[in-house]
Amino acid sequence: MTLQQELAPTAPxxxxxxxxxxxxxxxxxxxxxxxxxxxxxxxGEFVCLxxxxxxxxxxxxxxxxxxxxxxxGRILADGAPVAGPGRDRMxxxxxxxxxxxxxxxxxxxxxxxxxxxxxDSERREVAMYYLRLVGLxxxxxxxxxxxxxxxxxxxxxxxxxxxxxxxxxxxxxxxALDALTREQLYGDIQHIWQERKKTIVFVTHNVREAACLxxxxxxFSPNPGRxxxxxxxxxxxxxxxxxxxxxxxxxxxxxxxxxHLPATEETAE
Amino acid sequence: xxxxxTAVSFFVGLLVLWQVLYSLKLWSPVLLPAPADVxxxxxxxxxxxxxxxxxxxxxxxxxxGYIIGxxxxxxxxxxxxxxxxxxxxxxxxxxxxxxxxxxxWVPLALLWFGQTEGAMLFVVIMGTLWSVIxxxxxxxRNVNPIYVRAAVTMGSKRLHTLTRVILPASLxxxxxxxxQGWAFAWRxxxxxxIYVTILTGFGLGHLLHYGRELNAMEQVIGVMLxxxxxxxxxxxxxxxxxxxxxxxxxxxxG
Numbered sequence: 001m002t003l004q005q006e007l008a009p010t011a012p013x014x015x016x017x018x019x020x021x022x023x024x025x026x027x028x029x030x031x032x033x034x035x036x037x038x039x040x041x042x043x044g045e046f047v048c049l050x051x052x053x054x055x056x057x058x059x060x061x062x063x064x065x066x067x068x069x070x071x072x073g074r075i076l077a078d079g080a081p082v083a084g085p086g087r088d089r090m091x092x093x094x095x096x097x098x099x100x101x102x103x104x105x106x107x108x109x110x111x112x113x114x115x116x117x118x119x120d121s122e123r124r125e126v127a128m129y130y131l132r133l134v135g136l137x138x139x140x141x142x143x144x145x146x147x148x149x150x151x152x153x154x155x156x157x158x159x160x161x162x163x164x165x166x167x168x169x170x171x172x173x174x175x176a177l178d179a180l181t182r183e184q185l186y187g188d189i190q191h192i193w194q195e196r197k198k199t200i201v202f203v204t205h206n207v208r209e210a211a212c213l214x215x216x217x218x219x220f221s222p223n224p225g226r227x228x229x230x231x232x233x234x235x236x237x238x239x240x241x242x243x244x245x246x247x248x249x250x251x252x253x254x255x256x257x258x259x260h261l262p263a264t265e266e267t268a269e
Numbered sequence: 270x271x272x273x274x275t276a277v278s279f280f281v282g283l284l285v286l287w288q289v290l291y292s293l294k295l296w297s298p299v300l301l302p303a304p305a306d307v308x309x310x311x312x313x314x315x316x317x318x319x320x321x322x323x324x325x326x327x328x329x330x331x332x333x334g335y336i337i338g339x340x341x342x343x344x345x346x347x348x349x350x351x352x353x354x355x356x357x358x359x360x361x362x363x364x365x366x367x368x369x370x371x372x373x374w375v376p377l378a379l380l381w382f383g384q385t386e387g388a389m390l391f392v393v394i395m396g397t398l399w400s401v402i403x404x405x406x407x408x409x410r411n412v413n414p415i416y417v418r419a420a421v422t423m424g425s426k427r428l429h430t431l432t433r434v435i436l437p438a439s440l441x442x443x444x445x446x447x448x449q450g451w452a453f454a455w456r457x458x459x460x461x462x463i464y465v466t467i468l469t470g471f472g473l474g475h476l477l478h479y480g481r482e483l484n485a486m487e488q489v490i491g492v493m494l495x496x497x498x499x500x501x502x503x504x505x506x507x508x509x510x511x512x513x514x515x516x517x518x519x520x521x522x523g
Contacts, residue, residue: 085424093419099437143518145520
């Protein structure tokens with residue numbers, strides 16, 4: 001594989017969630033995290049999963065990632081059943097999950113070194129490309145603890161993008177950041193999504209964030225975890241989280257979300 | 270540089286205090302020799318080679334036993350962290366034996382191995398092994414699971430995950446376990462050498478022991494100084510680079 005091929009955007013994958021159920025047992029409590037969920041995500045689509053805590057949206061993401069197995073049902077990525085984690089589906093977590101024993105460059109190289117068919121010098125060039133994409137090439141030799149929260153998430157994004165996956169799975173990646181940093185990252189992620197042509201599944205409990213980023217917002221309801229309603233967001237990009245049009249979309253989703261909240265607030269994740 | 274000067278003046282001050290105490294003749298010179306006597310002993314022992322031979326004998330025992338303890342301890346610690354069966358058996362055993370001063374192994378070691386290097390190695394290994402096992406186990410169990418999840422999505426598998434993620438992630442714990450193991454091994458080796466004559470080699474502990482037999486306090490104190498110096502040097506040479514690396518990468522205050 002040449003460097004040009006490696007750096008060319010990959011064809012994004014189509015994801016099919018078929019009848020997926022998952023139940024957790026903690027002591028005597030049984031949680032139906034996912035109850036026969038079916039969902040399709042088109043090639044290159046940006047889909048946001050929203051819902052209250054405990055609605056199973058993160059569980060679904062982990063199942064798509066191959067980090068957890070469903071009790072029943074299956075996931076198809078480009079028609080092939082998902083049997084475990086794979087480089088075609090990279091994950092970005094709420095915690096940055098960067099390795100503190102490696103510097104920024106070696107964090108990006110971690111996944112690239114596991115990818116066959118490239119020379120080490122090419123891997124470094126690939127890593128530099130993604131560091132430039134997130135605007136942090138100056139920090140290639142920095143230690144992780146020296147970076148701010150937003151920079152850490154940018155590096156984590158670069159690390160997830162570096163193996164050139166077809167699908168990017170994001171589990172509340174901006175939840176721990178301050179509002180200003182988060183707004184910058186909304187811009188970045190939209191730009192990168194258009195540039196790199198990924199299928200993105202983005203989990204959040206922030207309705208406005210979902211409306212800002214997603215082509216489609218899938219609203220989950222908890223106990224048992226089900227798809228309650230879906231919303232298309234047909235606003236031009238790049239979108240500004242503070243725009244009035246966006247607010248009208250998010251208000252609609254918020255109303256649907258509130259209509260389904262249980263009387264007693266449950267916060268179990 | 271300023272820190273270095275502070276340290277130097279501190280130790281020079283200690284030396285001066287020693288000389289003053291000696292000059293006051295509070296104790297008989299047999300009990301408290303002059304700094305000059307000690308340095309005369311040390312230079313003589315260095316010149317006739319007996320000091321270097323003893324240092325070599327002792328360091329060889331220590332290093333070989335320590336390295337065996339490390340090589341065995343880290344994998345065992347990783348295994349006990351990962352497998353509950355091992356944690357409930359080997360882990361508990363390690364916990365118990367870590368509490369046993371390893372000089373307690375000396376009588377058994379002598380019966381099993383005779384007055385040989387084997388007995389000394391055994392004592393050093395017993396001093397190192399359990400600390401390293403326990404520290405590694407704690408380290409591995411404290412690894413944030415998110416690291417493993419992230420690595421697995423990037424295509425890391427079993428052995429790769431173990432050596433490239435779990436092992437480096439537990440390094441802060443392992444290094445402190447290595448230090449503790451080193452301290453235990455060093456102490457128990459000295460105790461063993463002082464109390465037991467080993468026919469295959471004449472170590473620092475023996476040198477100290479014969480100083481006592483000959484009522485040569487300058488020899489006893491001289492050897493003690495050597496032992497202290499080796500301890501400090503080991504810390505600066507073996508452990509400081511690791512700790513500096515940890516401080517730099519993890520951002521813990523150094």
